[in-house]
Structure formats: structure tokens, C-alpha cells
Amino acid sequence: MKSLLLEQNKNISISPVEDTQYVYVLPGVSTEPTNLELNFEKEGVTCEIIVLGKMHEGQSVELTTISRHLVPNTSCVTNYYVALEDGSSSNYVGKIIIAKKAFQTNSYLNNKTLVIGEGTKNITRPILEIEADDVKASHGATTGRVRGDDIYYLTSRGLTKKEAEELVVEGFFESMVEKIETGDVREKARAGVKS
Amino acid sequence: MKNNQLKDIRETYATKFGFNMPEAPFSKAQMGLSEDVVREISKNKGEPEWMLEYRLKAYEAFKQKPMPSWGADLSHIDLQNIYYYIKPTGAEKRTWEDVPENIKTTFDRLGVPQAEREYLSGVKAQYDSEVVYSSLMDELEEEGVIFLSTDEALRKHPEIFKEYFGKVIPYADNKFSALNSAVWSGGSFVYIPKGVSVKRPLQAYFRINAQNMGQFERTLIIAEEGSFAHYVEGCTAPVYSSDSLHAAVVEVIVKPGARFRYTTIQNWSDNVYNLVTKRARVEKDAVMEWVDGNLGSKVTMKYPSCYLIGEGARGEVLSIAYASKGQHQDAGAKMIHAAPNTSSSIVSKSVSLRGGRTSYRGLVDVALSAPNARARVECDALILDSISATDTFPTMRINESSANVEHEATVSKIGEEKLFYLMSRGLTESEAMGLIVSGFIEPIVRELPMEYAVELNRLIELEMEGSVG
Numbered sequence: 001m002k003s004l005l006l007e008q009n010k011n012i013s014i015s016p017v018e019d020t021q022y023v024y025v026l027p028g029v030s031t032e033p034t035n036l037e038l039n040f041e042k043e044g045v046t047c048e049i050i051v052l053g054k055m056h057e058g059q060s061v062e063l064t065t066i067s068r069h070l071v072p073n074t075s076c077v078t079n080y081y082v083a084l085e086d087g088s089s090s091n092y093v094g095k096i097i098i099a100k101k102a103f104q105t106n107s108y109l110n111n112k113t114l115v116i117g118e119g120t121k122n123i124t125r126p127i128l129e130i131e132a133d134d135v136k137a138s139h140g141a142t143t144g145r146v147r148g149d150d151i152y153y154l155t156s157r158g159l160t161k162k163e164a165e166e167l168v169v170e171g172f173f174e175s176m177v178e179k180i181e182t183g184d185v186r187e188k189a190r191a192g193v194k195s
Numbered sequence: 196m197k198n199n200q201l202k203d204i205r206e207t208y209a210t211k212f213g214f215n216m217p218e219a220p221f222s223k224a225q226m227g228l229s230e231d232v233v234r235e236i237s238k239n240k241g242e243p244e245w246m247l248e249y250r251l252k253a254y255e256a257f258k259q260k261p262m263p264s265w266g267a268d269l270s271h272i273d274l275q276n277i278y279y280y281i282k283p284t285g286a287e288k289r290t291w292e293d294v295p296e297n298i299k300t301t302f303d304r305l306g307v308p309q310a311e312r313e314y315l316s317g318v319k320a321q322y323d324s325e326v327v328y329s330s331l332m333d334e335l336e337e338e339g340v341i342f343l344s345t346d347e348a349l350r351k352h353p354e355i356f357k358e359y360f361g362k363v364i365p366y367a368d369n370k371f372s373a374l375n376s377a378v379w380s381g382g383s384f385v386y387i388p389k390g391v392s393v394k395r396p397l398q399a400y401f402r403i404n405a406q407n408m409g410q411f412e413r414t415l416i417i418a419e420e421g422s423f424a425h426y427v428e429g430c431t432a433p434v435y436s437s438d439s440l441h442a443a444v445v446e447v448i449v450k451p452g453a454r455f456r457y458t459t460i461q462n463w464s465d466n467v468y469n470l471v472t473k474r475a476r477v478e479k480d481a482v483m484e485w486v487d488g489n490l491g492s493k494v495t496m497k498y499p500s501c502y503l504i505g506e507g508a509r510g511e512v513l514s515i516a517y518a519s520k521g522q523h524q525d526a527g528a529k530m531i532h533a534a535p536n537t538s539s540s541i542v543s544k545s546v547s548l549r550g551g552r553t554s555y556r557g558l559v560d561v562a563l564s565a566p567n568a569r570a571r572v573e574c575d576a577l578i579l580d581s582i583s584a585t586d587t588f589p590t591m592r593i594n595e596s597s598a599n600v601e602h603e604a605t606v607s608k609i610g611e612e613k614l615f616y617l618m619s620r621g622l623t624e625s626e627a628m629g630l631i632v633s634g635f636i637e638p639i640v641r642e643l644p645m646e647y648a649v650e651l652n653r654l655i656e657l658e659m660e661g662s663v664g
Contacts (some may be wrong), residue, residue, distance in 0.1 A: 084596075103581075112595075120596045128587035130606050133578040138605035143593050 001048070003182035005189070011081040012036045019046045025184055025192035026053025026082070030060050037066035040074035040102075049078040050180065052193050053172055055088035057117070064093040067107050068133075081176050083169050083193075086117030093125045094139065100131040108141035114172050116146055116165060170194070204618075205465070205490070205519050208434065213464055214304070215433035216297040218405050220323075222454040224280040226407070229473070230254060236280045240346055240380075251375030253366035260370040261447060266556065267494040267525040272468055277409040277440050279378045281323040287344055288328050291381070298322050298404075305431065308399050317342045319399040322407055324380040327347065340424075341386035345413045348384030348658070355386065359417055362478045363446035371470045375411045375444040382412035382443065385426060386419075393424040394503050396458075398457070403432035403439055403467065418453040418481075425460055431491070432464045437484040438493065439467045447475035447483060451505060454482040458643060463491035465521055471497040479505030479534075485512045486642050489524045498556060499530035503537035503565075514543040518551030528558040532598070533567040541572045543594045544636050548579035555587040561598040568595060572602040577609065577635055593655060608611055 003021040006012055010032045014022065024036060038047055055061055067076040082090045096107045113122050126139040146168050154164035173193040180186035219271050222239060224232050233254050236329050237247040279540045288294045291308050302308060302320050305575055309316045317331035319342070326344035335342075341352065366376035383399045403410050418424060432439060443461060455475070463469055471490040475483040485499035501510025513529035530539035545553035555574045576585040587604045617627035633640075 114596075115596045118596050120593075122591070122593040124591040124593075124602070125602070126587070126589060126602065127602060128576075128585070128606055130576070130578065131584045133581045133583065135578075136605075136607050138603070139587075140604075141321060141548065141589075141591065141600075141602040143591065143600040145597055145599070182255045 001046070001181055002116045003180050005118045005122040005185045006036070006053070007136070010034050013039065015039045015041045016045050016047050017042050021050065021181060021190050022053045022179055024049070025060055025189055026051065026055070026063070028054050028056045028059060033062035033064070037068060039067045039069055040067075040076065041138060043071045043073050046075040047079045049076070050176055051080045052082075052176060052189060053082045054169065054173075054193050055085060055090060056125040058087040060089040060091070062091045063094070063135040066095045066097065067109070068097045068099070069107060071152060072102055072103070073104040074075040076108070078109040079176055080111045081173060083116055083172060084113045084120040084122065089121035091123045093127065094102065095127045096137050098132050098135050098137060102132050103134045105132065105135040105137065107128065107137045111139070112144040112172070114131050114146065114169065115144065118195045145193045208464065208491075210391050210401075212305070212431040212462065213434035215435075216404055219283075219295070219297065220405070221236070221282045221284050222280060223282070226278055227275040228277070228279055228378070228650070232279050233419040236378055236380060239280070239282065242349065243527065244603045245278040245406045246254055246349065246537060249361065249366065250377050251372050256367040257370060257373035257377055260367070260373055262370060263496070266496050266554075267523045269468070269494065272438065272440065276437070277407050278405060279382060279411070280408050281408060282325050283404070284325070284327050285641055287326050287347060289330065291328065298327055301402060301404065302328070302400065305402070310398065314395055315398045316393055316395040317397045319344060319383050321399065321401045321402060321412060323405050326381045329574045330408045336506045338391050340391060340393060341384065343384045345382040345415060346380065346385045348415070352386075356384070356387040356415070358446060359446070361446075361501065363448060363474050364444050364472050368471060372444050372472045373441040375413060375442050375472070378409070378540070379411045379413035379444065382414040383416070383426070385416040385424065387417070387422040387424045389419040390421045392422065396425040396427045399426070399428045399663065401428060401430040403441065403463075406435050407437050407439060409440040409442070412443045414443065415624065416447040416450045416457075418447070420453040420590075422449045422450075423454045425644070427458045427460075428461065429460045431462050431493050431576060432467050433498040433516065434464045435466050437466065441467055441469045441471070443471045443534075445471070445473040446566070448480040449475055449477045449483045450607070451481055454484070460488045461491055461495065461556040464469040465493050466490065467492045469495040473497065473499040475501050475509040475510070477501050477503050477505065479613075480507040481508045483511070486513045486530070486639065487512065487526065487600045488617040488639070488643075489516045489526050493521060494523050494525070496525045498529050500531065501539060502531045502533060503539065504533045506534045506536055508534060508537045510539040512541045512543075513642055514541070515636055516543070516553045518547045520551060520552045522551045523554070524552070525554040529556050529558040530560070530570055532559075532561040532570065534565055536567050537565055538569040539571070542638055543574035544572075545576045545585060546579065546635070546641055547576070547583035547585050550582045552584045552586070554588065555604070556588045557590070557601055558604070559589075560594045561593045561600065563594045565595055566597045570596045570598070570639040574604045575635070576604075576606045577632070578606065580607065582620065595623065628646055
């Protein structure tokens with residue numbers, strides 16, 4: 001599957017015609033609310049959405065992703081990985097819509113929020129609207145802090161607490177970044193969540 | 196797979212629950228809602244002045260509030276085409292012999308007296324607007340347990356009533372809590388004293404008999420420190436072509452260290468709009484459990500809530516929804532974490548078939564005052580045919596950095612490979628399907644009192660008409 005890095009834009013609407021991995025890196029500072037939607041209108045297409053972002057101190061992100069399946073036999077995996085520094089926030093709506101005739105749809109949404117600061121806010125609304133049977137749709141969303149024992153282990157190996165935290169955050173994003181199939185897109189995404 | 200041959204579990208409803216008795220009301224308010232009707236209800240009950248004022252304030256709030264613009268379609272409710280108060284008999288009775296014949300026959304057919312003899316600590320039976328029968332085991336009465344109709348509790352225990360009534364759900368909370376607060380009648384009042392553990396369930400049975408009836412029971416439950424009790428309610432109604440309305444308000448206060456379980460098996464006929472507000476206030480180290488089964492009604496909108504306001508409080512909701520032809524079950528749960536180290540769990544299972552629609556709607560809210568909160572939500576939906584639908588609308592609002600929140604939802608149809616495997620082992624398609632659906636709802640069924648679990652399993656037993664293969 002080829003990967004495509006999406007330009008920052010508040011309204012992104014795509015009707016995919018071939019299997020594609022869409023990668024979007026949040027700028028890490030507050031922007032206008034972002035809408036990213038895939039409308040599946042061609043049968044047999046499989047896509048992936050990967051949204052990554054590290055929200056810097058006091059910054060907020062408002063994001064909506066929509067995976068709208070209008071014809072049979074399409075697949076989509078939506079991933080939203082965000083890390084929250086002190087006082088930052090994320091407000092996310094992730095929709096999977098399966099229309100009446102869209103049999104054999106397979107759609108999954110995966111949202112992970114890693115809290116690395118204090119005073120963070122996180123609103124998540126993963127929504128499923130399913131009008132067809134013979135489909136598979138699911139979502140998983142978790143919010144949690146950097147695990148204390150991970151940090152403890154790394155600091156016992158000689159890292160400072162800050163270095164240890166950075167390493168954990170890097171690992172958090174890397175689990176997604178390594179799935180990006182096209183080399184230059186992968187490198188840009190990796191750099192995007194480091195800053 | 197011939198899913199459309201699935202037998203509807205509600206097919207036998209009309210004969211089993213859908214019967215009605217001739218109306219012979221003791222008194223009946225005029226049709227429709229007005230300030231006069233509100234005053235008449237209060238006067239009929241001989242209530243104190245403060246309650247009349249409360250009802251009138253609530254009625255004002257009801258008039259001002261718009262109908263909900265979200266959730267299920269409520270545009271067909273005609274609020275003026277409903278009787279807001281029908282008193283079926285003179286006074287609450289203590290033995291079934293004293294209950295008027297028609298009413299007694301109804302509850303006999305529903306199996307209430309038998310269940311009471313066999314496994315219950317106490318029973319309330321409500322028929323249209325009033326509780327007509329009430330019992331409680333002597334030893335529980337001696338221990339100080341109070342189990343009365345809410346009307347009787349207002350007369351007999353005015354102080355404790357006034358202290359708690361309307362405190363968990365204010366009348367202006369939403370349009371239907373305002374309506375209930377204006378015209379409430381009947382419902383249960385439960386008081387479990389400190390340290391008392393009620394072993395067998397307390398049960399309330401709600402029956403609508405009259406056509407175009409509005410039932411507005413009001414339940415208030417106080418579980419004192421370290422106590423335990425299990426309250427079970429069941430509801431059915433005759434099948435009519437015109438709509439009825441059921442808008443209850445249930446308030447539960449669970450004091451420190453107490454545990455309270457509230458089980459509902461809602462099996463209204465499919466001409467009933469079921470719009471209910473249920474909320475528990477859960478104090479330090481207390482546990483509140485809602486087991487919420489929605490099988491009946493035309494439209495249900497109900498989201499039992501736990502306000503976890505004491506350190507270490509825990510809330511649990513197990514929810515099952517079944518939507519067949521013409522039904523929309525918009526159900527779910529809300530967990531408000533407002534204190535440190537609170538935890539919550541929501542498990543929802545729904546099945547839609549024959550054009551029915553199930554929606555899970557839920558909220559997990561972690562306030563800044565609630566460090567180390569843990570919450571887990573799991574909702575699964577099965578769609579059994581191509582004309583049915585399902586939605587999932589969860590919200591997680593986390594304002595505290597130390598929270599750990601997980602949410603999972605899946606939607607699927609019964610997998611061909613699972614059916615194939617079971618059939619290759621010798622089961623018929625209908626047996627295989629029944630087994631899979633039973634397994635799907637099992638986490639909820641196993642939490643029900645045994646008698647209900649048997650009943651629900653029997654209801655859910657999905658049969659095929661004509662054998663396949």
C-alpha cells in the first residue's frame with residue numbers, strides 16, 4: 001500500500017480509488033478544528049488513516065475523522081495517536097458510518113491518548129452508525145499516563161527522568177510510525193512527532 | 196444463511212403479557228395535562244402543601260423545556276392524548292385476597308404472587324397510577340427496613356422523605372424528569388438501615404392496564420452505611436394500537452461502604468414510550484450496580500447513571516438491549532467520576548433484528564477532583580439481518596491527567612464460521628444460532644436473579660422456522 005502525507009488543512013475530504021495509507025501529522029500547536037473524511041465510493045478499496053501528534057504545553061487539538069462506507073466490500077483502519085504535555089488538550093470525534101448497502105465492510109478505529117503532563121484535558125467520542133448487516137465495525141479508545149514502572153526501569157539504567165519520558169513517548173509513536181510503508185513519508189512522520 | 200427466518204422472541208408477547216382487563220377505575224383524571232390535573236393529583240393524594248408547590252414548579256419547568264433534539268424519534272408522542280392519573284382502587288392492600296379481582300387476576304397471570312412466595316423479601320405491585328399491593332417480610336420490618344409505595348412514604352416518613360426527595364435528580368434535570376416531578380404517582384420507597392443486609396431481592400412490578408395511559412412512578416432508595424440490598428423491577432403492558440407513556444424517575448443514595456444493586460427487566464408492549472431518568476449518588480467506598488434489561492417498548496431512552504462522589508466509590512452498569520420490528524432501544528450509561536480512586540465499568544450488549552434499532556449512548560466523565568480514576572467501557576452489538584441497524588455514541592471527557600480510561604465497541608453479525616463449526620458438530624442451524632446469542636448475552640444473564648435469568652434465556656432462545664440442512 002502506498003503512503004501519502006496529507007498537507008495541513010482544516011477540511012480534508014477524499015474518495016479513495018486505490019489502497020492508500022493517509023498520514024496526517026498534527027502541528028502540535030493550536031489550529032482551527034480539523035475535519036478529515038474518507039468517503040468509500042469505490043468497491044474493494046482498503047485504506048488506513050494514521051493521525052499522530054504531540055500537543056505542546058497549553059496547546060489544543062480539535063479533530064474529527066470520518067470513515068464513511070457507501071459501497072460494499074471496503075475496509076478502513078483509523079488510528080489517532082496523541083500525546084498530551086502539560087495543560088494541553090485533545091477533543092476528538094471519530095466516526096465510522098456504514099450505509100445500508102455497504103455489505104462486507106470492515107472498519108476499525110483505534111485511539112490512544114498518552115498523558116505526559118499535568119492539567120490535561122481529553123474528550124473522545126468514537127461513534128458507530130451502522131445500517132447494514134454482514135459487516136465488522138469496532139473501535140477501541142484508551143487514555144492513560146506514562147507507566148511509572150517504565151520510567152523507573154529506564155532511570156535505573158542511567159537515563160534522567162526527562163530522557164526516559166521522551167523515550168517512552170518515542171516508543172508510543174514508533175509503534176504507528178513503523179507501519180507507514182513509504183520510506184520518505186515514514187521519516188517525515190517520525191520527525192514530525194519528535195519536535 | 197436465512198436470517199430472516201429467525202423467530203422473534205416477542206411473538207408470544209400478545210398472549211403472555213399483552214392482555215388487558217376492563218377498566219374500573221376508582222378515579223381517573225381528565226385526559227391531557229394542565230395545571231388543574233397536577234392540582235387534582237396532589238389533592239387526591241392529600242399531600243402536604245410543599246409537594247403541591249414542588250409539582251407546580253416542575254410543571255412550569257416541563258412547559259419551558261423543549262423535547263430532546265437528539266436520540267430516538269419522539270415526534271409522534273401526543274402529550275395531550277394521555278391520561279396522567281388513573282387510580283385503580285381505594286387503598287394499598289396487604290394480602291392478595293383484598294386486591295380487586297381483575298387486578299389480582301392480572302398479577303396472577305404475570306406470576307407475581309408465586310414469585311413472592313418462592314424467592315422474594317418484599318413486593319410492590321403497581322397498576323396504572325397506584326401501588327395496589329405491598330408486602331415485606333416481618334423480620335426485615337423489625338430490622339428497620341422500609342419498603343413502601345412512595346406515596347405512603349411521604350405520609351409516614353415525611354422528614355426522611357423531604358431530606359432526600361429530588362436531591363439526586365432535580366425536577367428541572369430534563370423534560371421528562373420535570374414531567375415526572377409534576378405528575379408522579381406510585382413507585383417504591385426503600386430504606387435500608389445501617390449495616391443491614393437484605394438477602395433476597397425486593398421486587399416491584401409495574402403494570403399499565405388502561406389505554407393511552409401515562410405511568411409516572413417515582414422511586415427513592417436510601418442504602419445506609421454498610422448495608423446491602425437488591426431491588427428488582429419488571430414491567431409489562433397490554434398491546435394497544437395507541438401509544439402509552441412511561442416516564443419514571445429513580446433516585447438512589449448509596450452511603451459509605453454500602454452496596455446496592457438495581458435490576459430492571461423492561462418488557463413493555465411495543466406501543467409504550469419509555470423515557471426514564473435513573474441516577475445514583477455513590478459515596479465513599481460504596482458500590483452501585485445497575486443491571487438494565489430492555490426488551491420491550493416502542494422507544495426507550497434510558498441511561499442509568501452513577502455519580503461517584505466519595506473516595507473509592509465504584510459504579511457498574513450491565514445493559515442489554517433487544518430491538519425487533521418497530522422498536523428503538525436508545526440505552527446506555529453514565530459514569531461521573533468526581534472523587535479520587537473511583538472506578539467504573541460499563542458492559543453493554545445489544546441485539547437488533549427485523550428492522551429494530553439499538554443505540555448505545557454513554558458518558559464517562561473524569562473531573563479534575565478525581566485523581567487515579569479507572570473506567571472501562573465495553574459495548575458489543577449483534578445485527579441479525581439486513582434491515583436492522585445499530586449505533587454507538589460514547590463520550591469520554593477526561594479532565595484529570597492520572598485517569599485510566601478504556602473503551603471498546605464491536606458490531607458484527609453472527610459469524611458464518613462459528614455457525615459452520617457448531618453445525619459440523621451436529622447442531623442444527625437454529626441451535627447453533629441460539630447458542631451463539633446466549634453466549635453473547637451471557638455476561639449479563641449470569642448477573643440476574645436465577646428466576647429472571649431462566650426467563651430471559653427462554654425469551655432469547657432464538658428458533659428457526661423450518662430446519663435448514
